[in-house]
Amino acid sequence: MKITTAISRHNFYSLIWHASFLAFARNFIDVDTIIPSMLVDAGSKSVQIGIMTAIMLGGATFTQLIFAPFISNYSYKKPFLLMGINARILALLALGLMLFFSSSLKGSHVVWLIFILITLFSLGGAFANISYTDILGKSILQDSRKSFFSIKQVITGSILFVSALLAKKVLTLHSYPVNYAHMFLIGSGSLLLASLGFWNLKEKVHSRLSIRNPVHFFNLVKKELKENKRLLSYLGWINTQGVSIALLPFVILYAKEHFQTESTQTGTYLLFKVIGSVTTGLLLFILSGRFKYRYLLYINTFLAVTLPGMMLLFPHQPPFFLVFLTGGVVFALFGITLNGVLLEVSGTSNRALYTGIAGAGSIIPALFPLLGGWLIKQYGFQLFFFTFIAVVLSSLFFIQKLNCKK
Secondary structure, eight states: OOOHHHHHHHHHHHHHHHHHHHHHHHHHSSSSTHHHHHHHTTOHHHHHHHHHHHHIIIIIIHHHHHHHHHHHHSOHHHHHHHHHHHHHHHHHHHHHHHHHHHHSSSSSHHHHEEEEHHHHHHHHHHHHHHHHHHHHHHSSSSSHHHHHHHHHHHHHHHHHHHHHHHHHHHHHOOOOTHHHHHHHHHHHHHHHHHHHHTTTTOOOOOOOOOOOOOOHHHHHHHHHHOOHHHHHHHHHHHHHHHHGGGGHHHHHHHHHHOOOOOOOHHHHHHHHHHHHHHHHHHHHTTTTTTTTTHHHHHHHHHHHHHHHHHHOOSSSSSOOOHHHHHHHHHHHHHHHHHHHHHHHHHHHHHHHHHHHHHHHHHHHHHHHHHHHHHHHOOOOOOOOHHHHHHHHHHHHHHHHHHHHOO
């Protein structure tokens, strides 16, 4: 069923509504600064930071291999989208309330509850992302997609900046754990408002991909990998450049362990990350009709390598503000290209399947934080930084093979 211009415009605004309130919530639950900082304040070390980063940035998406066959059998994906975001809302609400009353719990119990609730939050996101990618691909006209990814960055930019300032203020009003409790409760409320955009979506039904059983699913995966060589290159790119967004939590650990940074500085780092992300979105919006994904992939590889490079070149006084500013650029570029290239590689009927394959295929990003935590514990940060650089540079091979034309 062909989508009309009116429905495409309606869904465009609904998704922008969601993106706007999600942007406000994002800084209160930031996986690169707020959550790792909270874990360190709760008593976690490098291994625990590695485990949590693996869950948030890679491990949860691996479960998309389980979710995708189930969701692909349904023509309507909107109910699953709502289930996923509601799970995230409840997880954040529970996390905020738990931190408020954490004084009556043992320290080890607090850490375990944090891990459980953050895992639920991450799993909800992985579950929702399959439906989100499918609905986005069939609910907005193809000519509007690149503009959507760019304008989403611009429209939400001012919200990101304001929420970063507010998050920085909330972090300093109280000490641990009350400050983080306030952060997660605000995040939960913002996600609740964001979910209204999903409720308002008008989903158009296309032919569904029928998957009879697990054996049939794996046969479909094998068939797609054999017939679509670009999918293999896409998976290679995810598994190499994908580790770039796993670095900043370890930078927070590095700053706290070696330079004793406080919550006020964590809030400032978050602000600089937002500035980098928003500036990138604005620039790409201005150039939305001219840039190609291929060049963004190359640029992001270079920028990602400079992040640990700054720590290695200036070990006694690292420019953390510049690191997080550049990290915001890397985060924005990876987010725009991740979905944009997937839409280019996949088709309308197999998009949920491809999302599941991509999520499950993110093996190295899921395992790298675990390796990173172990390397830091055994050998220190220097070897970890060099390992990170080697993995990211290897993405150049897959970017060349992808040969993105849009």
